Amino acid sequence: MVDLTPNSSFSLTVRLELINRAGTLAKxxxxxxxxxxxxxxxxxxxxxxxxxxxxxxxxxxxxxHAEKIVNAIKSVAEVQILHVxxxxxxxxxxxxIRIQNRINITSSSDLAMAYTPGVGRICxxxxxxxxxxxxxxxxxxxxxxxxDGSAVxxxxxxxxxxxxxxxxxxxxxxxxxxxxxxxxxCLATQxxxxxxxxxKNISPVFGGVNLEDIAAxxxxxxxxxxxxxxxxxxxxxxxxxxxxVTVAALINALKLVKKEMxxxxxxxxxxxxxxxxxxxxxxxxxxxxxxxxDSKGIIxxxxxxxxxEKQFFAVEKSGLLADALVDADVFIGVSxxxxxxxxxxxxxxxxxxxxxxxxxxxxxxxxxxxxIAAVIATGRSDYPNQINNVLAFPGLFRGALDCRATSLTxxxxxxxxxAIASLVSPNVLDKExxxxxxxxxxxxxxxxxxVQQAAREAGVAxx
Numbered sequence: 056m057v058d059l060t061p062n063s064s065f066s067l068t069v070r071l072e073l074i075n076r077a078g079t080l081a082k083x084x085x086x087x088x089x090x091x092x093x094x095x096x097x098x099x100x101x102x103x104x105x106x107x108x109x110x111x112x113x114x115x116x117x118x119x120h121a122e123k124i125v126n127a128i129k130s131v132a133e134v135q136i137l138h139v140x141x142x143x144x145x146x147x148x149x150x151x152i153r154i155q156n157r158i159n160i161t162s163s164s165d166l167a168m169a170y171t172p173g174v175g176r177i178c179x180x181x182x183x184x185x186x187x188x189x190x191x192x193x194x195x196x197x198x199x200x201x202x203d204g205s206a207v208x209x210x211x212x213x214x215x216x217x218x219x220x221x222x223x224x225x226x227x228x229x230x231x232x233x234x235x236x237x238x239x240x241c242l243a244t245q246x247x248x249x250x251x252x253x254x255k256n257i258s259p260v261f262g263g264v265n266l267e268d269i270a271a272x273x274x275x276x277x278x279x280x281x282x283x284x285x286x287x288x289x290x291x292x293x294x295x296x297x298x299x300v301t302v303a304a305l306i307n308a309l310k311l312v313k314k315e316m317x318x319x320x321x322x323x324x325x326x327x328x329x330x331x332x333x334x335x336x337x338x339x340x341x342x343x344x345x346x347x348x349d350s351k352g353i354i355x356x357x358x359x360x361x362x363x364e365k366q367f368f369a370v371e372k373s374g375l376l377a378d379a380l381v382d383a384d385v386f387i388g389v390s391x392x393x394x395x396x397x398x399x400x401x402x403x404x405x406x407x408x409x410x411x412x413x414x415x416x417x418x419x420x421x422x423x424x425x426x427i428a429a430v431i432a433t434g435r436s437d438y439p440n441q442i443n444n445v446l447a448f449p450g451l452f453r454g455a456l457d458c459r460a461t462s463l464t465x466x467x468x469x470x471x472x473x474a475i476a477s478l479v480s481p482n483v484l485d486k487e488x489x490x491x492x493x494x495x496x497x498x499x500x501x502x503x504x505x506v507q508q509a510a511r512e513a514g515v516a517x518x
Contacts, residue, residue, distance in 0.1 A: 061093035061114035062437040064415075066142040067121055069111045074133040075104060082131050087113060092124040112142065151223045152230075152239075189262070189459065198237040198452055199261040200225050201254055203245045206270040206293070206328075209414050215241040218268055225267060225292075233449035233499045235456065237265070247273050251280050258285050262456045265448065266291040271327040272362045288455040288463045294332035296444035299451070299468050300490065301333050301387060301410060302340055303475035304442055307489040308430040312406040314384060320344040320404070322383045324376055324418065325390035326354060331364045333387060336472065339465050346370055346379045350391075353379050377402075384408065392416035400427050412442050430486050439487035446475050446493055450502025458507040459517035467509040474505035 073079045080097075087094050095112035102108070115121035125139055160166055167173050181187045189195040204218035222239030229237035238261075242253055254264060264287065266278055274291055282289040290296075309316060321342060323330045326349040334345050347354045347368040354365050355373035372378070380386060380399050385408045388395065395418045400407055406429035411417035414434040421431045421438050432440035451471050455463060478491040478501060491498055510516040 060437045061091065061116045061120070062435070063114055064143055065115040065117055065121055066095070067111075067113045067115065067124065068138075068140045068142050068145070069113060069125065069128065069136060070100070070138040071109050071111065071128070072135045072137055073107045073109065075102065075107050076133070079131075079133055080107075080109065083111075083128055083134055086127040086131050087111075087124055090123050090127045091116070091120065092127075108137070147220055147223075151220075152226045188259070193236060194260060194262050195459075196234075196236055196456060197261050198229060198235055198263045198265050198456075199240050199254070199257060200229075200237050200265045200267055201240045201242065201250075202266070202268045203242050203250055204268065205245050206274075207268045212245075212270065215243045221268060225265070228445050229265075229449055229452070231449075232445060232493075233453040233503070235449065235452055245273075247276055247280075250277055251284070254281055255284060258287060261287065262459075263288040263290065263452055265452070266293075268293065269328075271331070272364060274328050275331075275364060282462055286461045288452070288460050290448065290451065290455075290463055291328065291332075292444055292448050294328045295336075295463075295468050296447045296451075297329040297389065297412075297442070298332040298336040299447040299472045300442050300444055300475065301412075302336050302469070302472040303446070304410065304432050304440060304490050305337075305385065305387075305408070306340075306473065306476040307479050307484055308385075308408045308432070310484060311486060311489070312384075312408065312429050314406075316340050316342045318344075319384040320346070320382065321385040321387060322346045322348065322376070322379045323387045323389070324348045324394060325388060325413075326365050326368075327389070329389040330387075331368075333389065334368055336465065336468055339469050340472075346372070346383070348376045348379055352376060386410065386418075388412055388418035390418060392418065395419040397423050397427060400424050410442060430489060432489065440489050441493075442490070443493050446490060446498055447471055447502065450474075450499035451506050453499055454503035454506030455510065457503065457518070458510050460506075460510045461515050461517065464509065464513050464515065466513060467506050470505040470509040471502045474501045477501070 084094055093114040095114060098110045100108040100110055113124055115124055129136060160169060177191050181191060200222045202218045202222055204214040205212045207213040207218045207221060219239055219241050222241055226237040226239055229235040242250060269277060278289055278291045323334055326347050334347055337345060345368060352375040353373050354369050356369045356371055357373055361369060376394060377399050381402045382404050384404045387410045389412050392413055408430045409424060409428045410432045411419050412434040417433045432442050434442055478497055
């Protein structure tokens, strides 16, 4: 097993008091390095003739690794640890988001217009012309992030409360990358009918709904029903956000190996929400030679009790994942850690493309196949080519809200993928750069424009 790379998700702040003597800090940094810690910022807090107080930021690879680093520092003579904190927990304390007024209330006249009695005129105007709710309220720029907590990240069914940090984070990303006001809605039910009823009942406030971390197969029914019964965009990010960015990355990876979408053979491991959505979007992009696998192996026609979503992709061939990978051009993993070996990759077609997106441990560690695979992508930020949904959903909703789309279509998803891929220019494209940075400020606007055009062509745009 290859050791995981230290990263900021397991980052520590350590405050130390050191004897004011040359070489003491060097002993500390050596102790950190000896146990595989990654030292970041070092700040001087206080100095006198006898002692120095410093604050260190250190990345670890796990909570156990973080404890090992702290113990290594403790073992250094002439050094006292004053305080240790987990930086990830620190930024979540008190929550990560808040509501902020768009206008200032500084006088009684401001209050009379913003609230009673003036607000009554606005209520009447909306009652008489319901469409004015978009121009006179937050609805035109608001998204509900709805979860039942049944499939939180890769952690499983954690419930509503434990899902809230993820939904807060999602709200931050909507605001940061697309200036959309998004609100976390964590439901204390996992009943399909209750979820649908609740979302419909709160929908007057929102211009769109982002479904998040809802387990398959009920996520398919919830999305389908809500889109049929509401006239605002319904988007399940675990499905379509993942699919959009995966297809964008694959478009560019194929350029490097000089293969065509129409002729490649793709193996997808993981037949839940993300895997099914990726397969559907690949079909839309004219990639039809797809083998879908789950924990039991290839989803074949001789398998019983398949869901309708799996049945659609069932093939004649049966066997295990290793059998499916023989002569395949592309592996896409949205499944479980360490299910692929270097030997399996060696059986694939020439210049294989590997998207190992399980988090935090991918289906195969990139270090093991650097000399075998032509292109490697993961779901992690500490490796090149991170397949990150934030490349998709902010711009997609920005476009959908701006053209007042009544729904989202597969063509809109495909155009979003092509827009993301287009931002990696030929002179920049290489095996470690197949998608743009999430901090590239062109992403949201480019995706938004592509989505709006597709919406108008599909006849689902109201503006």
